[in-house]
Amino acid sequence: MTANVPPPAQSPATATPARLGLLARFGPGMLVAATGVGAGDLLTASLGGSTVGVSILWAALLGSVLKAFLNEGIARWQLATGTTVLEGWARFGSGLRYLFFIYLLGWSFFTGGALISACGAAGDALWPLSSDAETSRRIWGVVHSLVGLGLVWFGGFRLFEKLMAACTGLMFVAVLFTAVGASPDWGAAARGLVVPSIPKGGAGWILGLLGGVGGTVTLLSYGYWIREKGREGTQWLKTCQADLAVGYGLTGLFGMGMVLIGSTLRLEGSGLKVANLLAQRLGEVIGPAGYWLFLLGFWGAVFTSLLGVWEGVPYLFADYLRIHRKQPAGQVELRSTRAWRLYLVALALVPLPMLWAPLQRAQLAYAIVGALFMPLLAFTLLWMNNRRAWVGALRNNWLINAALVATLLLFLLVGLDEALEALRKLQRP
DSSP states (O other): OOOOOOOOOOOOOSSOGGGOOHHHHHHHHHHHHHHHOOHHHHHHHHHHHHHHGGGGHHHHHHHHHHHHHHHHHHHHHHHHHSSOHHHHHGGGOHHHHHHHHHHHHHHHHHHHHHHHHHHHHHHHHHSOSSSSHHHHHHHHHHHHHHHHHHHHHHHHHHHHHHHHHHHHHHHHHHHHHHHHHTOOOHHHHHHHHHSOOOOTTOHHHHHHHHHHTTOSGGGGHHHHHHHHTTOOSGGGHHHHHHHHHHHHHHHHHHHHHHHHHHHTSOOOOOTTHHHHHHHHHHHHHHOHHHHHHHHHHHHHHHHHHHHHHHHHHHHHHHHHHHHHTTOOGGGOOGGGSHHHHHHHHHHHHTTGGGGTOOOHHHHHHHHHHHTTHHHHHHHHHHHHTTOHHHHGGGOOOHHHHHHHHHHHHHHHHHHHHHHHHHHHHHHOO
C-alpha cells in the first residue's frame, strides 16, 4: 500500500481542453448522471413530494452535489495516476477486489432485471402490445433489452453518446415542463430549497433523496468514459469538474422537478404503478399534454439508465479481468475485448427471467450486501486521493475532504437504514 505511483506521461490528445465542443466537454458527466437517474429516483422524489411537500427540495440538490464530489474523486485519481479506481483498490490487497467482483455480479443481475422491468412498464404505458398488461410489459422489456444490446454492440461509443444526449434532453425537458405546468407553490418551494428542514415524517424521504439521486456502481463508469474521450493527464481536471457540475446540476433539477410534481398530487402506492398514476393525475391537472409529456420523460429516464448500464458496466468486468491477469492498461482497449462483449450480452440476457419472477426476497437479501457500497467508495477515495506520493499535486484540498467525509457519514447512515429495512422485510412471513 505504500509503493509510489509515478505520474503518468502526458499522452497526446486529439483536442485540448480549450477547443472542445459542447458534447465533447460535457458529454461524460451527462452520461453518468443520466445513467444514475432511473425509475426508483423518479418514484422516490414524487412520492416524497406528495407525502411531505416541497420542504425536502434541498435534499434532492444536496444529494446530487455529494455524488458529484464522489465522481470528481474518481476523475482526480485517474488523471493523477493514469490508473482506474479498480487498480487503486488493488493496492488494498486482493480481498477488496474479489469482494467487489462478487458484488458486481449480483448488482448486475438485480439491477439489470429492474431496468428491464422498468423499460417494459414504460413501453406498455406508451403503447400497450396486449390486452394483458403483464404480457405487454414483458414483451416491451425484452424488446428494450435487445435493442439496447444492439445499439451498444454495433453503434460504438459515439452513437451511444448521441442517443444518451437525445434521451436525456427528452427526460429533463419533459420533467421540467411538467413541473412548471403542475403549478406548485413557488414561494414554499424557494424556502424548501434554501432552508434545510426535516418535516414530520420526512426523515425517510430525505434519506431516500440523498442516497438515491445519481447512481451507485455506475459512478465508476465515468473513468472509462473520459478515457474514451481522450482525457488523460492532470490538465483535464478542470474540464472534468465543469463537466460533472453540469451533469449533476441537471440531476439535481430532475430530482427537484419530481418533488415539485409530487407536491401537487395525492399519491398512494408503490412500485411502477405510481408512474401510471402520476401520468393520469397530471393529465387531469394540466391536460393530455401533461399525461404524454410525463410518460415520455419516464421512458427517457429508464431507457437512459438501461443504455448507460449496458455500455458502462462491462468496462468494470473487463478491467477486473485485465488487472487479475496483470496486463498493462495501455496494452488493452477494454471496449474491444471479448470480456467486455461477453458481459454486455450477459447483462441483456441473463436478467430476463426477472420479468416473470420478481425474486423479491432475493433482492432484499442482496440489498443487505450492497447497501454500503457508497461509503466504501467515499472511504477509499479519501485514502487514495490524500496520499501525495500517489496523486502528487492533485491531492484533495480541505473542501473536497470535507465533502467526502460528509458523504461517507451520510451514506453509512443511508446504507445502514436500507440494510435494516431489508432485514425486517426478510423476517416477515
